[in-house]
Amino acid sequence: MSPPKNVFEIFQLLEKSNCGNCGEKTCLAFAGAVFKGQRRLSECVRLDPGVAARFSENSGTENAPEAEGAAHFDQLRKEIAQTDLALAAERVGARFSGDRLTLKVLGKDFSVDRHGGFHADMHVNHWVAIPFLTHVLYGRGRPPAGRWVPFRELKGGREGYPLFRKRCEEPLKRVADTYTMLFDDMVHLFGGRQVERQFKSDISVVLHPLPIVPIMVCYWLPDEGMQSSLNLFFDETANENLDIGAVFALGSGLAQMFTKLAQRHG
Ligand code: SF4
Structure with a gap:
């Protein structure tokens, strides 16, 4: 597959359903972001991974991050x-x-x-x-302190990864809104633990992508005209056990994994 010459060549690869699962409103907007190098084609959860991989091998825009x-x-x-x-x-x-x-x-x-x-x-x-x-x-092996902070409060989070909300929290929220088994799967398939509700959320689940780097998922149901909401929290020691790029990778990887799981079973 030769490198794309314009946005429409990328658009032709997509499903064109405008499902929104990638975080963009339309497939065309997603294609534009891929062309500019802001998104990776593999982030379209509806795309055959083989197409994304072939594109990645040959594309100037996609190749760099991969x-x-x-x-x-x-x-x-x-x-x-x-x-x-x-x-x-x-x-x-x-x-x-x-x-x-x-x-x-x-x-x-x-x-x-x-x-x-x-x-x-x-x-x-x-x-x-x-x-x-x-x-x-x-990793320094610092045990969790038990104090939860949002990603932006970790060192380098706010400046280095401004797209955290868009890449990690928004896709997970869309899964939580539609796939009722999400939190059950987190607990029963991925070793998660439902904990006492934090920050006045309706549900709080702690996952351990690494034993001393926990991630807490908090979800608020829609209420009195307010939309639902989902936030991820990290132990304040996360920076000492992982660099901020790796923390971001965990957040976005979890979001992609649960999105695919929901599509398979939802
Ligand atoms: S996930 Fe794929 S199919 Fe859905 S809107 Fe995004 S680009 Fe289009």
Whole structure:
């Protein structure tokens, strides 16, 4: 597939249903954002992943973030090969056995060996693997303090990732609005825990994409003319156990995963 020459070439690849699940009002707006390099084609949840991958291989606009992510991933794996995993396990509170370091990711075992190979009970996506490796290499092992803060209050959150709401919270809110099993799935499929309602929300669930990097999802139902709302909160120690880019990757990865799950089962 040759690189797109204009917005309409990208638009032709899309479903044109204007479903809104990507966070844009129309498929045409999404195509424009992809052409400008503001969005990735793979963020259209209705698109065949094969089409997005072929586009990614050849597109000047799409290639940059994908290639950057792949290069970052390769670099982290090389660093793992030079790291004492037993010491790293001690630092971040992981299990170490044989040549593997293992942590629970969303309630499932996720391991890396000394060659940077993965062994997991779940699909190894970049959005999980990069934060996992970053945590193993650089996490300080600070236990959660129990004080929840929004993403914008984490160091580098507001300035570095202004699209957090659009990429993470808005797609998850759309899932929560329409897919009634969302919070049940979080608890029963992904090791989440329903906790006492926080910030006057109607439901609060804590997920553990990494054992000491919890994410709390708070959802407010529509009420007296007010629309529903959904916010993600992080423990204030998140910055010490992950860089802000990896925290963002977890938030957007979770949003994409639950969007796809809702479409399959909703
Ligand atoms: S998710 Fe895909 S099909 Fe839906 S509006 Fe966005 S671009 Fe169009």
